[in-house]
Amino acid sequence: MSFYYLFGANLKILYRNWRGMFWNIILPLAIYVAVALLGSHFKFGDIGINYAAYLLPGILAMTIMQTGIYTLAYWLIELKENGVMKRFAVTPVSIAELLGSLIGTRLVLIYIQVALVSAVAYWIFGTKIYGEALPIIILVFLGGAIFLSLGFLISIIADSYEEAAPISAGVNLLLTFLGNVFFPVAILPRGIQAIASKLPLTFLADGLRNSYTLSGAGISASGEDIVALLIWFFIIFGFAVYFYKLRREK
Amino acid sequence: MDRIISVTNLTKTYKNTPALKGISFNVKRGEIFGILGPNGAGKTTTLEIIEGLRVQTSGQCAVLGYDNISESAEIKKKIGVQLQSSKYFNHLSLAELLELFASLYGKKINPVEILKSFDLEGKAAATVKELSGGQKQRFTIATALAHNPEILFLDEPTTGLDPKARHDMWQLIKGLNRSGMTIIMTTHYMEEAEFLCHRLAILDNGQILKLDSPQSLIAEISKIYKISFFTEDKISPDFFAEFQPKKIVLEYPKAIVETENFAALPKILNKLQKEKIRYSFLNVKSATLEEVYLQLTGKEYEG
Numbered sequence: 001m002s003f004y005y006l007f008g009a010n011l012k013i014l015y016r017n018w019r020g021m022f023w024n025i026i027l028p029l030a031i032y033v034a035v036a037l038l039g040s041h042f043k044f045g046d047i048g049i050n051y052a053a054y055l056l057p058g059i060l061a062m063t064i065m066q067t068g069i070y071t072l073a074y075w076l077i078e079l080k081e082n083g084v085m086k087r088f089a090v091t092p093v094s095i096a097e098l099l100g101s102l103i104g105t106r107l108v109l110i111y112i113q114v115a116l117v118s119a120v121a122y123w124i125f126g127t128k129i130y131g132e133a134l135p136i137i138i139l140v141f142l143g144g145a146i147f148l149s150l151g152f153l154i155s156i157i158a159d160s161y162e163e164a165a166p167i168s169a170g171v172n173l174l175l176t177f178l179g180n181v182f183f184p185v186a187i188l189p190r191g192i193q194a195i196a197s198k199l200p201l202t203f204l205a206d207g208l209r210n211s212y213t214l215s216g217a218g219i220s221a222s223g224e225d226i227v228a229l230l231i232w233f234f235i236i237f238g239f240a241v242y243f244y245k246l247r248r249e250k
Numbered sequence: 251m252d253r254i255i256s257v258t259n260l261t262k263t264y265k266n267t268p269a270l271k272g273i274s275f276n277v278k279r280g281e282i283f284g285i286l287g288p289n290g291a292g293k294t295t296t297l298e299i300i301e302g303l304r305v306q307t308s309g310q311c312a313v314l315g316y317d318n319i320s321e322s323a324e325i326k327k328k329i330g331v332q333l334q335s336s337k338y339f340n341h342l343s344l345a346e347l348l349e350l351f352a353s354l355y356g357k358k359i360n361p362v363e364i365l366k367s368f369d370l371e372g373k374a375a376a377t378v379k380e381l382s383g384g385q386k387q388r389f390t391i392a393t394a395l396a397h398n399p400e401i402l403f404l405d406e407p408t409t410g411l412d413p414k415a416r417h418d419m420w421q422l423i424k425g426l427n428r429s430g431m432t433i434i435m436t437t438h439y440m441e442e443a444e445f446l447c448h449r450l451a452i453l454d455n456g457q458i459l460k461l462d463s464p465q466s467l468i469a470e471i472s473k474i475y476k477i478s479f480f481t482e483d484k485i486s487p488d489f490f491a492e493f494q495p496k497k498i499v500l501e502y503p504k505a506i507v508e509t510e511n512f513a514a515l516p517k518i519l520n521k522l523q524k525e526k527i528r529y530s531f532l533n534v535k536s537a538t539l540e541e542v543y544l545q546l547t548g549k550e551y552e553g
Contacts, residue, residue: 005353009342016341082337087393090301090331091354092323 002093006101014105024071025113028063029120032056035182036125049213052125057208058181060114061143065175065201067110068147069154069168072102076155077164095244103148110144131210131217139211139222142229143204146236153240156247180205200232254279254401254432255300260309262295262456269295271456272309277401282423282433284447286440286539288551291453293436294334297405300434301331314400327355330394334405336386338378344389345374348396355397368392368422384415388422395426402426404435408442420445440539440551444468450539452546459546467542475536477518478506479529489525493518505529 015021036052079085088098114136121127129136150171158164178185178192179201188196196202207225211217219226255277262270270292277283285293298304300311302322311318313325338347345361352359365371368388373381381389387407394402407423408416423446427433437443443450444464451461460467474496480503487498490507497508507518515534522529543551 001356001358002354005350009339009346009350012346013339013341083333083335084337084339086303086333087336087338088354089303090326090329090333091351092326093354 003097003101006093006097007104010101010105011108014109020071021109024067024109025116028059028066028113029117031062032059032117032121033124035059036121039182050125052121053127053213054209055182056118056121056125056127057212058205060117060140060208061179061201061205062176062181063113063117064110064140064143064204065147065179066172067106067113068144068149069151069172071106071109072148072151073154073158073164073168074161075102076152077158077161080155081160099152103145103152106148107141107144111140114140127212129212130215131212131221132219135211135217135219135222135226136208138219138226139204139207139229142226142233143200143208146200146204146229146233149233149237149240153236153243156240156243175199175201178202180209198228200229200236203228203232252278254314255283255434256310256312257296257300258310260296260299260311261307262292262299262304263307269456270299270306273451273453273456273458274309275451275458275461277432277434278449279432280427280430281448282427282435282446284443284450285434285436285453286438286443286447286450287436287453288438290455292456293438293453294405296453297403297434297436301329301403302326328399329401329403330397330399331403332390332394332405332407334409336390336393338393340377340379343375343377344370344381344392347378348393351393352396357397359396361396364392364396382415383411384418387411387415387419391422395431400432402431402433404433406436406438408437408439416442440543444539452539452543454543454547460542464539468536468539470542473510473512473536474508474541475510475512475515475534476506476508477515477532477534478504479522479532480504481527481529483527485527489521490518 032055036055039051039055076085118127118129154164154167154171158167178188178196179199180196181201185193185196185202203225207222207229210221210225214221253276257276258274259272260270260274261268261272273292273296275283285296287293295304299306300313300318302318302325305319314328316322316324318325342350344365348361348364349359362371362374365374368391370385370389370392373385378386378389391402391404391407404423408419411419420442423433423435435446447464449462450464450467452459452467462470482503485500485505487500490498493507493509493511493514495507495509495514497506499506509515509518519532540551543549
């Protein structure tokens with residue numbers, strides 16, 4: 001019963017905070033449209049398809065990452081700093097229920113974002129989805145879970161906004177640049193490629209790109225990406241649980 | 251079960267600083283139990299240990315028979331807590347917040363009914379931000395009671411409130427207790443402890459100095475009566491000599507006379523009138539908890 005109310009409460013908070021929602025949807029859209037228009041003039045080697053179609057899954061992956069990190073890290077730090085977490089700590093609710101409702105509602109938001117940006121991409125650039133729906137649903141779920149866990153992890157490690165901001169921004173920038181979003185990892189220098197090719201965002205973008213651009217692509221087309229994302233999820237969530245237990249108020 | 255909270259030899263040390271140095275007390279069903287002490291005495295730490303927010307360094311603590319460490323989850327189901335500074339989600343209304351809190355205990359409630367008993371039904375659709383200080387404090391207690399707990403924990407329930415809101419809160423707390431609620435509270439206001447608490451533990455520097463009813467605590471120390479007034483006229487200390495006062499403080503325009511002799515009080519007033527001394531803001535007080543604290547610690551009380 002408490003999970004149902006917590007989930008509902010978090011959904012209400014998300015959509016009543018319409019300013020935040022506005023930026024969460026408009027910004028990725030604006031970036032996508034601007035870069036897609038600009039990028040059609042550049043050649044990133046032989047990507048085989050028009051740039052707008054190449055870019056869309058990258059932007060979706062980037063959006064999932066940003067929503068995951070930013071909405072959860074700052075929200076949890078705010079709840080910690082202003083005492084809301086403490087108020088919940090004296091009730092029977094478990095951290096699993098609390099976190100579950102926070103992550104679950106933001107996953108709903110992420111699915112809405114993916115759907116909206118994809119719809120606008122189709123409307124402006126005619127970009128179609130060629131693959132099956134199921135792998136996309138799974139990839140978005142895993143990607144969301146990973147980056148929401150990363151947001152959770154940052155909120156545990158950072159004690160305040162001042163600490164969280166550079167960590168979030170740094171992670172965000174690094175991953176966006178190296179993560180297969182705007183151009184293929186293959187054009188990066190060799191040494192950096194070795195790292196970039198293993199990043200969670202890289203796998204997410206790759207998986208989504210397969211599903212969006214390859215005709216009839218099913219789960220097997222992105223099988224490696226899905227496995228890699230699962231591993232990343234256990235790593236990041238594992239760290240989050242570890243640091244949470246370490247830092248628990250005693 | 252009569253002792254619904256029992257605390258035995260509780261200690262709490264942070265790094266190398268002892269916050270609690272071995273305190274013991276019990277709270278009986280149906281009473282308002284107070285912990286009084288200056289800031290930094292360890293009041294909030296004590297409460298937080300019982301509530302399950304902190305773990306003690308050593309000692310035992312049980313609520314309704316449940317151990318505060320191993321059975322903390324059971325305790326949380328049965329208690330309602332008002333924290334010192336309570337914040338809530340900004341985008342939910344009072345009614346939605348109450349429903350949410352009740353749901354955490356598996357209870358479904360009618361939020362407007364509950365808000366009514368706290369004089370807040372007009373604000374059911376408002377957010378916490380839109381409330382005044384007194385309304386916020388009342389709402390905080392409402393959320394603590396939404397699930398009908400057996401014990402209410404109040405941490406400095408009237409800090410930051412104006413005098414009227416404070417008195418309203420006192421009436422609310424007394425009313426809750428009259429209908430059977432057991433309450434454990436902390437305060438650094440002497441008057442509040444005197445007015446509300448059936449029994450009181452005076453906590454200072456991590457230790458309980460005395461534990462008894464406020465009336466007994468006051469009766470234990472020697473009775474001192476204090477007359478204070480303001481006057482423009484010059485009075486010398488000899489004026490009061492015949493009454494053999496314990497202490498005279500003449501800090502123009504304020505004068506304070508302390509005496510153990512109750513019969514001297516009307517005589518002092520008579521003399522003031524006979525000598526045509528013009529006085530105002532006349533105040534006659536008997537011993538207070540402040541004197542108790544001073545006797546116990548040798549320090550002036552700085553709440």
